[in-house]
Amino acid sequence: MPSTEKLPSGRWRGLYVDAEGKKQRVKGTFPRKSDAREAAVDAEAKAKRKAAASDGTLSASVTFREWYEQLSDERRFESDRGVVEASVMNKYVFPKWGDEPLNRIKRVQVNTWVKTDLKVRTGMSPGYVHLIYSAFRLVMTAAVDQEILDASPCVRIALPPLNRRKPKKFVTTERAAESRGNFGDDSGVYADMVDFGLEVGMRPNELAGLHVARIDRKGRKVHVVEVYVERSKKIRGYPKDGDVRTVPMTVRACEIYDSRIEGRDLKGGCGVEHYDGSKCTSALLFVNREGRPANQPALRRAMKRAGLDTGGYGLRRGYATRAVEGGADVMAVKRSMGHADLEELFGYVQETEQSEDRLRAALGDKKPLRAVGPRGTKRGTKRGNQPLPDAPNNGVTNAG
Ligand SMILES: [Zn+2]
Structure with missing residues (x-):
């Protein structure tokens, strides 16, 4: 049972019982008794989940946030990714899934989330949507790996296509x-x-x-x-x-x-x-x-x-x-x-075009038959019989 004790300093400490029945102290102290008790309740629940996960009996109704916190504790994530991941979690994933039990997260909802909540946000690149989704998926996949869930809802999710790198002017x-x-x-x-x-x-x-x-x-x-x-x-x-x-x-x-x-x-x-x-x-x-x-x-x-x-x-x-x-x-x-x-x-x-010709030449091709002047003088020339898809205009070559 979670409990508290008053310290000589007048502050409060939380106490709880771990999975092996041993009494443990919550790290840190609190000015108010109620805060210390709350921390003790959290710590005890966490310890129970941890024990349940390690002997394979963690309930699938654990919430997404609880499960994620436990994963983080166990350092299942590479540390250099950790910072980005934590920020993505707090900003985009927890507000949607944090309090949801893992077994209530369904593929259809995930799909809708990716398609509408994430995708339509102005200024958010498709690459960033992929990043958020992959952080989410990692957590769900870990739940399957540890047999908390039978299957991951992260299948056949329609992600926005990634931008191909646009040629710059x-x-x-x-x-x-x-x-x-x-x-x-x-x-x-x-x-x-x-x-x-x-x-x-x-x-x-x-x-x-x-x-x-x-x-x-x-x-x-x-x-x-x-x-x-x-x-x-x-x-x-x-x-x-x-x-x-x-x-x-x-x-x-x-x-x-x-x-x-x-x-x-x-x-x-x-x-x-x-x-x-x-x-x-x-x-x-x-x-x-x-x-x-x-x-x-x-x-x-x-x-x-x-x-x-x-x-x-x-x-x-x-x-x-x-x-x-x-x-x-x-x-x-x-x-x-x-x-x-x-x-x-x-x-x-x-x-x-010159860089392409140069590459061909380096590989042993003979010089192209069409007239090629000194570098950069071929604005408006044709590539074979095909017109250039983006004919350069107003002096700015839009390489394509
Ligand atoms: Zn100066």
Whole structure:
């Protein structure tokens, strides 16, 4: 029987009897007797269930939550999954199934839950629905494994189809060149940022925070260190994931640098507060007409005006695609872009006809008979006799 005892401190402790008939203390103490008693009742019930489960006599009317808690106690789940799982349980699974006895959870209800409760929630991706459902299913399957249930209700459940990865838009050098005059900015800074971004693959906030002193003009290299944090309007001393890196500069990148610094005072500091409080002694390469950082939203707006509707990351994808298509070593591209792994880089490299031809050539195919100009000049060409499914328009190649 659950009971309580009063401690010399004036607080209360819960006591209960475990499955072997031994008296046990509930962990922790409580200011009120009723709370201590409640904790003791819970602990005793839990101990009974645990014992019942281990000798195979746990009732199928145990609730979903009780069963889950017991599983967690027994560390049946891998620990690194635990955090995500617990949050998914609390947010989506318990509100629906927590108090339901396991043997009353039926396939039809599960199906309806997945189809309506989960699927229609705005902004919830099919992948997340799969995640929630698999956490739920794991618990039910464990109940079958331990012979608490005869069968799992998690069969023939209609899950939403997973999105296939959509090709993302990117900017080609050709389109950037064609759009030069359309940025709606007579200082030319955004057109320069676009061109520079396609040459070095930097993130938009890295371009906005690029200090002139970080450019080794002689060595033709950019050291990517600072970023401009748009939200706080401050300079941070390290890029995403802390990946300070050095990127080679092309001839075109050097040209842009040269024209950008011409006639400017480069030693006066950037005029933006640095997070670490250090006194800045270098100008930013890309500033607007007011001498302020050419920031990410402004770049995006200017690109949109010019018909380059890809956002700043379209430059990064453009860079990755160009570099890989041009035959660059994938590891070198990864280093330049500061990627943690190749998988991430592949997300940036957009498949193009050239890359397919290159692969065929690497495998020994002769060069295709149709005329292929230098990279990226084949907008509107046909793939065999079939029209491209997504003919590129407004300069933004939608690789498909
Ligand atoms: Zn600075």
